[in-house]
Amino acid sequence: MAILDLKIFDRLRRIVQSEDRIEAFDFVRSMAALSVIVTHFEILETYSIDIDAFFILSGYLVVQMLSREEPMVNQRYFVSRWTKIIPSYFFFLVAAFLIGKLFFAEIYGENLPKLSEWKQYFLFYRNYAGLPHRWAFEHVWTLCVEEHFYVLIWIVSLAAVSRVSFRRYAVWFSCFVIVCCVIAKVQAMYTDIAEYPTYTHNRLDAFCYGALIFLFRDQIRNMKFFQSGFFCLIAGGMLLLITQIDQTTYQLGLRITSPLLLAYVLVYLTQFRFHRVFRILAYYSYNAYLWHFFILIPIVHYWGYSVVGFVIYFGGTVVLAFLSTHFVEDIFIQRRTQLFEFLFKNKRV
Template sequence: MIKIFTNHTNRLHGLDHLRAIAIILVMIFHYGRGIPDWLEPIKRIGWTGVDLFFVLSGYLIGFQLLKEFKGNSKINLKRFYMKRLFRIVPAYLAVLILYYSLGSLREGSGMPPLWKFLTFTQNYGLDSQTQKSFSQAWSLCVEEHFYLLMPISIIMIFQSRLQKLVPYLMLALIGVGILLRIYNWNEFVQPFIESGSRRLMVQGLLEKVYYPSHNRMDGLIVGVLIASIFNFKPGWQTFLSKYGNISLLLGLVLFLLAYQVCESILSFKAMVYGLPLISLAYGFIVIGAISPTSILYKLKSRFTFVMATLSYAIYLSHKQVYHLVKILLADIDNGFVQQNVFWICLIFAVIGGLILHLFIEKPFLRLRDQLLIGNEKKQEIRGKLILNYIKNIWR
């Protein structure tokens, strides 16, 4: 029997739990209408699932790049970008093709120009009133900009011998983000609050404060900061790893505080101060999840493993699936079905993610691994030939 999901022995189960939580939060937020009453408090903060994904990406990508540079004093940019390309683009393009070829599956009012999706610039210059379809792609733009800049930044910082200033540089970047959001709020949101135009106020908030990459680096920076500690501060790493459950508890306390600050996503305090506070809270939770002493690290769950594996595919397709299911169930005159549309949509979102994972993600990841192994073998053979050539010259 072919295994659909391969569970590696060195897998960090704590991070699987967090990925599963992140995608569930996002789905609850986007599937908000008709959810059970007891999920309403979670729906209010569901948008932060994206910020949890940012912290996780910052940590995982940052740790990988910093570890490579620490060991080799260089980063193989070709290998890094190739890995990201095969991980992100195939499934993304598959969903994009569906959006542009089947207009009936669009959940929103319209689409930005195709070139913006292909260049990952959809989160700039977006008309949030008329281009609502596939709007979740904005976070992929932020991630792609991070992938582009992160390895180059590491190389430049270490070549300039500024690595000791990295924590301060990261804190400065978070501060710059806060200042930019304050400026954009005052320029593009506050005037419409004063004029009483809620529609333009929401539009300004989304387009100028919430979506642009330069305003949303808090979570990624927190993740990279954790990666820096775990790569270059062994004393700090040992200390933090001893108190994994305390780190989780501290993260939850900060998250509850952030919940109060971000009670309304449309507020100044949520957009300006809430974002770094949420990222900090998730940062402590991530530290707990990667600490061997914590309950999240020790706990194994097949459910969260599957959800973590499918999280990217579900994120790409869940709004399209939701729209399709709502259309299919609209004419069904069944009380049970109509009362449980939310749960039915969740189930079909997972099924949609599974299909995308099996037929697009997994084959391209196999191809990526084969290409990378092939390149490594070629380099090894080339190295041996050069070595033999040198030996022959000196004989």
């Protein structure tokens, strides 16, 4: 790909050429991002299964990062996560708000947050803040859940005296969280207490399934059960069936089973190779997710859910994802080493 020789694509080129990536993860991440985009344009309904897939991948990768035998692993983790997530997210919040207020105020109207509500977004508790919904930014509830998991698993890592003990603690932590999440969702099905599916305590189990996949990856590789296409089809079929059976408002039954079944499908897919184009799609997926719903509102206002509307919506998402990835995310990630050395200059790096 000659275009990747341009300097702006340095980080992307390294990712595309890397031999260490799990190709199935790039495939699932890119497909999940595309799924979210077309779902919100009402082309199909995925019942937030794609979000569960994102969470499972994050759980695997974060625990993998914290399991590395390297100096100051906890500090490296903290800097790595925040230079990846925060710059693009904060840029989106500020830039999208200004664009909406200055150029499309009549269209966005009450869909943009008031200044008194900004702390919900910057402090990552929007998913618990309740009404009113600010639909231009409402999809960032997923980042709130992610940040909550990142902090919790970081605390587990801080409590560990070694990486071996961290992995042991992480197993117990993941099992405990899964049990608690299932109990929370089961009781909510019958009591309507804390039932909303964007609440962190209803979604953390997906991350923990991903964590367990990493922690038991060697055992899983040797089990034929996880290599069976037949059982994978059963898992996928059960997932589709449950989406149709559970037609309750919050689909908590689906929220219980979806992460478990998706985790099986993900493990099955890891035995296959996938085209490197999925690495490119996955590379832009985070910023595409940030911007897609903000773009959707004026597009639907002017063109409705039409073919023209979808082309403009999809194209606008791609353009903004490209710009935000290369001119915000990449810049901060390229400065990651310097930032780490500056923050911890008196300690051994």
